[in-house]
Amino acid sequence: MGSRKRHVVIPLTFALIAVLALFLLTVPSKDVNEPPGYTYGIVLDAGSSHTTMYVYKWTVDKQNGTGVVTQHSECSPKGGGISSYAWQPGEAARSLEECLDMAMKDIPRARHHLTPVYLGATAGMRLLNISNPSGSDRILGEVAEKIRSYPFDFQEAVILSGQQEGAYGWVTVNYLMEKFIKYGFIGRWQSANTETIGALDLGGASTQITFVTREAAEDPRNHMTLRLYGQDYKLYTHSFLCYGQGQMLIRLTASLTQFQGYNGTIVHPCYPVGYSVTMKLSDVFDSPCTSAFRPSQPNLDVAVTVVGTGQYELCLRNVTQLFTFDKCPFSRCSFDGTFQPKVKGEFVAFSAFYHAHRFLQRATGIKVTTPSQMDTAVRTLCAMSLSELKSKAPDEIKRLHEYCPSSAVVQILLLRGYSFDNTSFSQVSFESTARGAAVGWALGYMLILSNMVPAESMNLVKAIVPVAWGCLLFLMIALLVVSLGYLLAQAFCEKKTTDDIL
Ligand SMILES: *[C@@H]1O[C@H](CO)[C@@H](O)[C@H](O)[C@H]1NC(C)=O
Ligand SMILES: *[C@@H]1O[C@H](CO)[C@@H](O)[C@H](O)[C@H]1NC(C)=O
Ligand SMILES: *[C@@H]1O[C@H](CO)[C@@H](O)[C@H](O)[C@H]1NC(C)=O
Numbered sequence: 001m002g003s004r005k006r007h008v009v010i011p012l013t014f015a016l017i018a019v020l021a022l023f024l025l026t027v028p029s030k031d032v033n034e035p036p037g038y039t040y041g042i043v044l045d046a047g048s049s050h051t052t053m054y055v056y057k058w059t060v061d062k063q064n065g066t067g068v069v070t071q072h073s074e075c076s077p078k079g080g081g082i083s084s085y086a087w088q089p090g091e092a093a094r095s096l097e098e099c100l101d102m103a104m105k106d107i108p109r110a111r112h113h114l115t116p117v118y119l120g121a122t123a124g125m126r127l128l129n130i131s132n133p134s135g136s137d138r139i140l141g142e143v144a145e146k147i148r149s150y151p152f153d154f155q156e157a158v159i160l161s162g163q164q165e166g167a168y169g170w171v172t173v174n175y176l177m178e179k180f181i182k183y184g185f186i187g188r189w190q191s192a193n194t195e196t197i198g199a200l201d202l203g204g205a206s207t208q209i210t211f212v213t214r215e216a217a218e219d220p221r222n223h224m225t226l227r228l229y230g231q232d233y234k235l236y237t238h239s240f241l242c243y244g245q246g247q248m249l250i251r252l253t254a255s256l257t258q259f260q261g262y263n264g265t266i267v268h269p270c271y272p273v274g275y276s277v278t279m280k281l282s283d284v285f286d287s288p289c290t291s292a293f294r295p296s297q298p299n300l301d302v303a304v305t306v307v308g309t310g311q312y313e314l315c316l317r318n319v320t321q322l323f324t325f326d327k328c329p330f331s332r333c334s335f336d337g338t339f340q341p342k343v344k345g346e347f348v349a350f351s352a353f354y355h356a357h358r359f360l361q362r363a364t365g366i367k368v369t370t371p372s373q374m375d376t377a378v379r380t381l382c383a384m385s386l387s388e389l390k391s392k393a394p395d396e397i398k399r400l401h402e403y404c405p406s407s408a409v410v411q412i413l414l415l416r417g418y419s420f421d422n423t424s425f426s427q428v429s430f431e432s433t434a435r436g437a438a439v440g441w442a443l444g445y446m447l448i449l450s451n452m453v454p455a456e457s458m459n460l461v462k463a464i465v466p467v468a469w470g471c472l473l474f475l476m477i478a479l480l481v482v483s484l485g486y487l488l489a490q491a492f493c494e495k496k497t498t499d500d501i502l
């Protein structure tokens with residue numbers, strides 16, 4: 001009798017342990033032990049038209065392995081991009097003061113010396129490094145010195161390559177959308193194992209397209225492999241210098257000016273009826289992007305008057321002429337003889353893509369989700385006079401004339417350049433923020449440089465943990481089943497023995 005009781009007690013104990021363990025394994029544990037202090041990082045995005053400072057923060061908590069990086073604050077100083085101060089020594093550095101002072105207040109004093117600061121300059125400075133290399137070096141030196149004068153942990157002030165800009169934007173998008181790892185249902189980070197999202201960035205002076213591709217690398221300059229969390233991502237990326245929104249407007253005006261004789265009144269089919277502006281030829285022809293249209297005997301002090309005529313068809317044809325579609329040394333090209341595999345999967349289009357898309361809907365009421373809707377919306381927008389536009393968006397008076405040409409650029413770039421079609425275009429979403437952070441290259445740049453997104457999976461926390469949990473769960477269930485089975489068998493045998501005896 002005593003031994004029979006033990007036969008029941010031991011498996012019963014195992015079963016109880018298994019149930020308890022299963023409960024502990026599956027119920028997400030709440031983090032109660034730490035009200036964590038934040039760690040901060042600063043990125044200065046020195047774009048061609050303006051600078052933006054982002055302050056990011058994260059907690060280094062054991063539970064999550066690595067904290068989730070979120071955007072703490074954002075600051076845009078007045079004035080132009082740092083490259084616009086080429087002829088005003090000291091001004092580029094001074095332009096950053098306002099925001100750096102704000103960061104001093106935003107970040108707790110005890111954290112200042114632990115806060116890394118990165119300044120990345122993009123196509124505006126790439127162009128200045130072509131037209132005025134000593135000016136560009138001076139500006140970089142002076143902004144670095146300015147940042148060093150603050151108590152933060154200065155890291156670098158550099159001009160990013162187009163490839164870096166594209167790849168960092170892609171990292172940002174996929175980090176924010178949790179495509180690398182995600183916070184799992186059992187309360188731990190796990191690898192996401194999902195398709196990544198492509199990144200489309202339209203800046204002031206350049207535009208980038210970046211996505212994962214399995215197609216062969218026909219042009220090695222467009223391919224890079226990123227190793228993140230122990231996984232290799234084969235990226236196609238290309239940056240088109242001079243195809244940013246601001247430079248496209250300048251090139252458009254330059255080509256119309258050349259066509260019409262650099263003189264008097266220039267009719268501009270992309271600007272709305274009712275809009276006109278008088279400017280010097282140097283405003284347009286100083287840029288390295290317009291060298292092909294420059295007058296042969298340049299007197300760039302000549303003033304011309306540009307007058308809008310609001311003609312969609314002519315506008316679209318003039319914009320199209322800024323792209324070269326007919327030469328391709330590879331199996332397939334986007335434009336200007338640049339290799340590009342077929343676009344595939346989801347994309348996020350941000351910065352000026354987002355602003356053009358948003359304004360199209362605001363002004364025309366058309367929600368653009370297909371190529372033909374885009375055509376209709378851009379056509380409708382370009383037919384509107386300046387006074388019509390003013391009544392639709394009185395808060396954007398300074399920029400209203402730019403939306404027709406910018407939208408036409410977006411249309412040609414996406415549909416003819418990158419070849420988004422009825423199917424692939426429906427997978428493009430236009431965003432400016434995701435999970436409270438601005439979508440752009442800045443976050444990805446900091447994540448990579450500060451090793452917040454490591455190449456290898458973080459010492460078993462992410463890759464192995466879900467597997468280990470799976471194994472533990474399986475073991476416990478097995479233990480439970482075996483114990484219960486044993487108990488049942490026991491009960492059955494006991495009954496049988498009793499029956500036999502009777
Ligand atoms: C861990 O990550 C999750 C998901 O982003 C977040 O909601 C949670 O607050 C984090 N835990 C801690 C302690 O920071
Ligand atoms: C400027 O351009 C030259 C030539 O392409 C390059 O070697 C140099 O690194 C660039 N300067 C900066 C600061 O990136
Ligand atoms: C500008 O126009 C005037 C006459 O209208 C002409 O004499 C002159 O050559 C033109 N200049 C250029 C640069 O085309």
Ligand SMILES: *[C@@H]1O[C@H](CO)[C@@H](O)[C@H](O)[C@H]1NC(C)=O
Binds near residue numbers: 268
């Ligand atoms: C570009 O616009 C100008 C001015 O409206 C027009 O005369 C010209 O024909 C256009 N170019 C093309 C290729 O349509």
Ligand SMILES: *[C@@H]1O[C@H](CO)[C@@H](O)[C@H](O)[C@H]1NC(C)=O
Binds near residue numbers: 372421
């Ligand atoms: C795309 O859709 C439009 C409108 O629905 C249609 O007219 C066009 O033929 C389609 N294009 C292709 C390539 O399927």
